[in-house]
Amino acid sequence: MAGPSDKARFYLEQSATELNALERKKIFTREEISSIAKKRSDFEHIINARGSHPADYMRYIEFEKNVDALCRKRVKRLGVRYKGAGQRTIYFLYNRATRKFSGDLVLWMQYIDFARKDKAYKRLSDIFTSVARLHPTKPDIWILAANYFMDTQADITNARSYMQRGLRFCKNSDVLWLEYAKLETIYVGKIAGRRRILGLDIDRTKKAEVDHDGDEDMIALPEVTAEDVNPSLKQDDGVDEVALQNLASAPVLTGAIPLAVFDSAMKQFQDRPRVAERFFVMFAEFEQLPCMPRILQHVLDYLRQTSPQAAETAICSFHMQLFGRDPTDPEFPHALGDALDLLSFTIQQHPSEAVRISEVAVRRLLSLIRLLVNADPAVQKASRVALRKYVRAMEGGEGTGDRVVSLAASLQQEGKRHDAETLVRSSIKHWAANEELQKLYSALET
Numbered sequence: 001m002a003g004p005s006d007k008a009r010f011y012l013e014q015s016a017t018e019l020n021a022l023e024r025k026k027i028f029t030r031e032e033i034s035s036i037a038k039k040r041s042d043f044e045h046i047i048n049a050r051g052s053h054p055a056d057y058m059r060y061i062e063f064e065k066n067v068d069a070l071c072r073k074r075v076k077r078l079g080v081r082y083k084g085a086g087q088r089t090i091y092f093l094y095n096r097a098t099r100k101f102s103g104d105l106v107l108w109m110q111y112i113d114f115a116r117k118d119k120a121y122k123r124l125s126d127i128f129t130s131v132a133r134l135h136p137t138k139p140d141i142w143i144l145a146a147n148y149f150m151d152t153q154a155d156i157t158n159a160r161s162y163m164q165r166g167l168r169f170c171k172n173s174d175v176l177w178l179e180y181a182k183l184e185t186i187y188v189g190k191i192a193g194r195r196r197i198l199g200l201d202i203d204r205t206k207k208a209e210v211d212h213d214g215d216e217d218m219i220a221l222p223e224v225t226a227e228d229v230n231p232s233l234k235q236d237d238g239v240d241e242v243a244l245q246n247l248a249s250a251p252v253l254t255g256a257i258p259l260a261v262f263d264s265a266m267k268q269f270q271d272r273p274r275v276a277e278r279f280f281v282m283f284a285e286f287e288q289l290p291c292m293p294r295i296l297q298h299v300l301d302y303l304r305q306t307s308p309q310a311a312e313t314a315i316c317s318f319h320m321q322l323f324g325r326d327p328t329d330p331e332f333p334h335a336l337g338d339a340l341d342l343l344s345f346t347i348q349q350h351p352s353e354a355v356r357i358s359e360v361a362v363r364r365l366l367s368l369i370r371l372l373v374n375a376d377p378a379v380q381k382a383s384r385v386a387l388r389k390y391v392r393a394m395e396g397g398e399g400t401g402d403r404v405v406s407l408a409a410s411l412q413q414e415g416k417r418h419d420a421e422t423l424v425r426s427s428i429k430h431w432a433a434n435e436e437l438q439k440l441y442s443a444l445e446t
Contacts, residue, residue, distance in 0.1 A: 142166025
């Protein structure tokens with residue numbers, strides 16, 4: 001077996017000094033120090049031998065994580081002052097591993113996850129730069145990087161840049177287009193939220209007064225078009241209170257940027273109404289945004305113009321008929337009836353889509369039932385009857401209850417526990433023989 005490389009030997013020599021300090025401060029015993037040193041030597045021989053694998057590095061890294069965790073625990077218990085090199089050791093190993101196995105995405109993802117938990121922001125930026133350069137055609141990399149900068153750093157400039165650069169390499173990834181539109185929609189929500197907190201959410205139907213002589217305190221937003229996916233834009237996306245007062249009719253609040261992403265995506269995915277439907281469903285999750293009715297209507301108008309007979313167009317029309325409606329409104333029962341009639345007609349027109357359309361109805365009815373607590377009892381009863389009807393249709397008639405189980409699991413993963421419970425309780429009598437459904441029901445009852 002080949003011996004350790006010069007770099008590995010140097011590391012082992014350096015670690016000996018660290019281990020001596022740990023023994024001197026009585027954090028580890030002499031026997032434990034010897035065991036750690038031997039284990040490190042063994043790992044170094046393994047990873048430097050021919051035929052080593054990423055898993056060898058991961059076992060080594062996991063060992064060092066355990067040593068570091070134990071060291072921290074004992075330092076805290078003993079009350080001694082000691083800043084070990086555990087984290088530096090782990091980063092050192094990750095660097096070696098990703099250099100040797102640069103094509104292993106799992107390894108990179110674990111490296112990113114470790115740095116995120118360690119809040120190593122500067123290092124994370126360097127990691128994302130490296131992995132994106134090595135794997136430019138992997139949409140998940142660009143999405144992960146963009147979401148990191150948005151969620152952790154509140155840095156829309158960097159987040160937007162990663163999304164736009166990713167689209168240069170992955171222009172056929174509908175997931176990347178969707179995530180980019182979602183990122184921009186989240187940003188709209190953040191700006192609107194800050195305006196609301198500061199009491200600046202004025203009437204958006206009135207144009208803000210503009211100083212045509214220029215105002216250095218105002219944010220210079222670009223004119224947004226469907227081609228506004230240019231990462232070279234350098235404007236400052238930071239938001240201050242003075243600038244917020246001038247944003248009432250700016251593109252960032254009217255939803256122009258998410259719509260620009262949608263329009264660009266539709267040029268890329270022509271004649272694919274399913275992609276447009278996915279945009280619609282994603283946008284509809286942001287129902288509290290004032291600009292959302294305009295965004296949804298834009299998507300629906302696109303579908304009606306390009307695919308008027310498609311099932312996806314009918315599904316989006318169904319959602320639009322119920323979007324933003326108060327279940328306690330006297331007009332709600334009529335609107336719900338019309339919407340469900342539309343789905344029934346669509347199933348007749350597209351029998352091959354019956355299961356998918358029925359699941360759409362089930363999901364919407366579950367969310368409505370949750371809101372119908374104070375509604376007319378007759379409306380509550382009608383909604384539950386409709387739910388049972390579409391659950392059976394979702395199962396393709398009698399079915400086995402497996403699709404119910406699958407949908408309930410998906411709802412739980414999405415954080416919609418109440419909807420999952422309602423679905424299981426409304427289905428258990430009809431598919432009592434389904435063992436998985438019985439397990440879900442028993443879990444709810446305990």
